[in-house]
Amino acid sequence: MERKPDFSWQDSPVFVGNLAETLGPWLKGQSYSQVLVLTDTHTHVHCLPRLQNLLPYPFHTIQITAGEQHKNLETCTLIWQQMLLHKLDRKSLLINLGGGVIGDMGGFCAATWKRGIDFIQVPTTLLSMTDAAIGGKTGIDFQGIKNTIGVFQAPAAVFADPAFLHTLSDRELKSGLAEVLKHGFIGDPKLLDSFANLHPAALRTLPWNQLLTQSIAVKVRVVTEDPKEKGLRMLLNYGHSIGHAIESYFLGTDSPLTHGEAIAIGMICETPPPHQTRVAQILEPFFPKITIRKEAMPTLWQLMLQDKKNSSGAVRLAIPDELPYTMQVLSITEQDLSEMLLQYTNASY
Amino acid sequence: MERKPDFSWQDSPVFVGNLAETLGPWLKGQSYSQVLVLTDTHTHVHCLPRLQNLLPYPFHTIQITAGEQHKNLETCTLIWQQMLLHKLDRKSLLINLGGGVIGDMGGFCAATWKRGIDFIQVPTTLLSMTDAAIGGKTGIDFQGIKNTIGVFQAPAAVFADPAFLHTLSDRELKSGLAEVLKHGFIGDPKLLDSFANLHPAALRTLPWNQLLTQSIAVKVRVVTEDPKEKGLRMLLNYGHSIGHAIESYFLGTDSPLTHGEAIAIGMICETPPPHQTRVAQILEPFFPKITIRKEAMPTLWQLMLQDKKNSSGAVRLAIPDELPYTMQVLSITEQDLSEMLLQYTNASY
Numbered sequence: 001m002e003r004k005p006d007f008s009w010q011d012s013p014v015f016v017g018n019l020a021e022t023l024g025p026w027l028k029g030q031s032y033s034q035v036l037v038l039t040d041t042h043t044h045v046h047c048l049p050r051l052q053n054l055l056p057y058p059f060h061t062i063q064i065t066a067g068e069q070h071k072n073l074e075t076c077t078l079i080w081q082q083m084l085l086h087k088l089d090r091k092s093l094l095i096n097l098g099g100g101v102i103g104d105m106g107g108f109c110a111a112t113w114k115r116g117i118d119f120i121q122v123p124t125t126l127l128s129m130t131d132a133a134i135g136g137k138t139g140i141d142f143q144g145i146k147n148t149i150g151v152f153q154a155p156a157a158v159f160a161d162p163a164f165l166h167t168l169s170d171r172e173l174k175s176g177l178a179e180v181l182k183h184g185f186i187g188d189p190k191l192l193d194s195f196a197n198l199h200p201a202a203l204r205t206l207p208w209n210q211l212l213t214q215s216i217a218v219k220v221r222v223v224t225e226d227p228k229e230k231g232l233r234m235l236l237n238y239g240h241s242i243g244h245a246i247e248s249y250f251l252g253t254d255s256p257l258t259h260g261e262a263i264a265i266g267m268i269c270e271t272p273p274p275h276q277t278r279v280a281q282i283l284e285p286f287f288p289k290i291t292i293r294k295e296a297m298p299t300l301w302q303l304m305l306q307d308k309k310n311s312s313g314a315v316r317l318a319i320p321d322e323l324p325y326t327m328q329v330l331s332i333t334e335q336d337l338s339e340m341l342l343q344y345t346n347a348s349y
Numbered sequence: 350m351e352r353k354p355d356f357s358w359q360d361s362p363v364f365v366g367n368l369a370e371t372l373g374p375w376l377k378g379q380s381y382s383q384v385l386v387l388t389d390t391h392t393h394v395h396c397l398p399r400l401q402n403l404l405p406y407p408f409h410t411i412q413i414t415a416g417e418q419h420k421n422l423e424t425c426t427l428i429w430q431q432m433l434l435h436k437l438d439r440k441s442l443l444i445n446l447g448g449g450v451i452g453d454m455g456g457f458c459a460a461t462w463k464r465g466i467d468f469i470q471v472p473t474t475l476l477s478m479t480d481a482a483i484g485g486k487t488g489i490d491f492q493g494i495k496n497t498i499g500v501f502q503a504p505a506a507v508f509a510d511p512a513f514l515h516t517l518s519d520r521e522l523k524s525g526l527a528e529v530l531k532h533g534f535i536g537d538p539k540l541l542d543s544f545a546n547l548h549p550a551a552l553r554t555l556p557w558n559q560l561l562t563q564s565i566a567v568k569v570r571v572v573t574e575d576p577k578e579k580g581l582r583m584l585l586n587y588g589h590s591i592g593h594a595i596e597s598y599f600l601g602t603d604s605p606l607t608h609g610e611a612i613a614i615g616m617i618c619e620t621p622p623p624h625q626t627r628v629a630q631i632l633e634p635f636f637p638k639i640t641i642r643k644e645a646m647p648t649l650w651q652l653m654l655q656d657k658k659n660s661s662g663a664v665r666l667a668i669p670d671e672l673p674y675t676m677q678v679l680s681i682t683e684q685d686l687s688e689m690l691l692q693y694t695n696a697s698y
Contacts, residue, residue: 115499
């Protein structure tokens with residue numbers, strides 16, 4: 001019996017729960033000619049076993065090297081070559097088993113293979129379960145700039161199984177936590193209650209099935225109202241304008257940050273004083289302060305100018321007005337950016 | 350005053366006529382932040398002068414080397430690098446000034462840049478005016494297989510100006526003629542009247558504005574009813590299953606064929622005897638017979654198996670049942686293919 005999806009976005013059902021009860025029955029109801037599973041060196045070992053017995057078809061796997069630095073055209077070429085080798089036709093299915101890199105890049109390769117074949121997202125990180133897998137963004141980095149090449153294409157379905165959270169390190173779990181908390185800030189204050197005054201070590205003991213459902217609900221609500229990022233979806237960008245620049249900057253250093261660590265900084269920086277203390281008090285137990293050195297500012301500014309949401313050389317930020325629910329879009333200067341970063345570095349909450 | 354489009358497909362208006370009366374007024378009604386024109390070594394010299402005075406914006410050009418062999422990821426990378434260099438944002442416009450290679454590849458680069466920016470098609474060959482520019486197919490070749498990577502994305506508008514036909518060689522003009530005649534066969538018998546008993550040397554004297562309008566009308570009708578190639582659009586594939594394989598095969602020889610020459614052969618081969626004579630009699634004055642050697646058959650078969658319309662190892666052909674308007678889809682074997690090619694090579698009409 002096919003289970004009813006927990007959410008539905010465009011034609012894309014989203015299931016939260018044990019894959020055996022969600023993906024298994026769903027696949028039985030489909031009639032794909034062939035199934036190809038995209039994994040990385042990590043998910044091939046730790047996640048594929050949980051998936052493979054559910055596949056009713058003969059299937060092949062494509063394994064790529066794990067890591068954001070491989071989310072590029074060269075790796076796409078390897079994936080497309082395997083698709084060619086396995087003679088993937090238009091009625092084939094690609095299953096993206098992994099985090100955001102696998103989901104974004106696999107989605108892009110599927111969306112562009114013979115002008116589009118079906119793909120499903122089986123996110124294995126908290127970050128991808130709550131964010132990347134939902135909303136139809138696919139893409140890769142280009143010349144070091146994140147998600148420069150890609151398309152909007154909704155997956156045929158999304159299956160978020162909290163069991164995969166056991167395959168993550170504490171640092172990876174916390175990286176996803178930043179997006180969960182973001183969903184709390186922008187759309188569901190109740191979601192934050194589970195994390196207030198929580199000792200970071202207790203994170204794994206939380207009821208993730210329920211928290212994921214609450215967090216995904218916020219994302220689904222926003223992307224349903226604004227599938228192509230024309231307005232409301234700016235809400236989801238909270239913390240990301242500055243956060244992405246910080247993430248890119250530290251990628252080039254000896255101590256790269258996770259996505260969550262970078263956008264946690266971004267959220268604090270992008271929040272005006274009336275709300276900043278509250279936001280910082282929830283985030284900082286999980287994301288201790290990082291010092292942003294003054295010398296980094298011009299590079300960060302250049303990175304922000306490259307952000308695809310910016311038009312004509314201005315940097316636009318979605319700044320929370322009232323949390324949750326309302327944002328205002330502001331244009332900022334390089335000087336404004338420096339002040340926001342210094343305020344973050346010097347403040348204590 | 351903006352002219353009413355001759356056709357409209359999805360949200361994509363199609364204009365036939367002098368660019369100064371179509372593109373010029375249309376552009377004035379838009380508010381793009383930046384305009385980038387994609388040209389090749391040929392259209393940069395011969396076609397850009399007709400276009401550039403109509404651009405109300407400061408604009409940049411990207412020039413690539415002409416030729417199907419450059420319709421690949423390496424050239425896309427060059428285009429994306431230029432887009433990055435010129436800081437193309439989401440409100441920018443890419444103008445594809447050229448034939449099918451420019452339109453398909455430029456469309457793909459625009460559709461995937463920051464998950465999609467607007468592009469318009471300004472086709473400069475008969476082939477692209479009547480076929481490639483209409484219908485939203487974008488893409489590139491991959492590992493020698495045509496259009497393996499791409500997406501469906503309708504252009505913001507299409508501008509077909511017959512004046513560009515003067516920039517074509519006789520052979521290029523005839524290449525496009527094959528698609529015009531195909532539109533006659535599948536959808537508008539009256540269109541064929543202009544070509545019956547016409548001396549090939551008189552081709553340039555025909556009323557192309559009107560013929561283009563008739564030919565585009567057939568294509569627009571079909572893609573409107575079947576935007577994503579689920580059924581009816583198979584009609585447009587008439588001659589292309591065998592034709593594409595022949596085109597790919599000869600690409601690797603000393604005497605490559607044009608697209609039109611290849612699909613003219615394809616149309617004759619794919620037509621059952623009751624109609625074959627009529628089809629061949631219209632085509633052969635423009636497309637003299639080419640001998641397909643027996644040794645080529647296994648390679649042609651392998652090439653057909655790669656066709657993206659084929660599922661699960663079978664080769665499916667859209668064969669005209671009654672011309673115009675009805676096709677049947679048949680599965681054929683390698684032996685059937687050999688017989689069709691031998692029948693073509695040996696017949697005289």
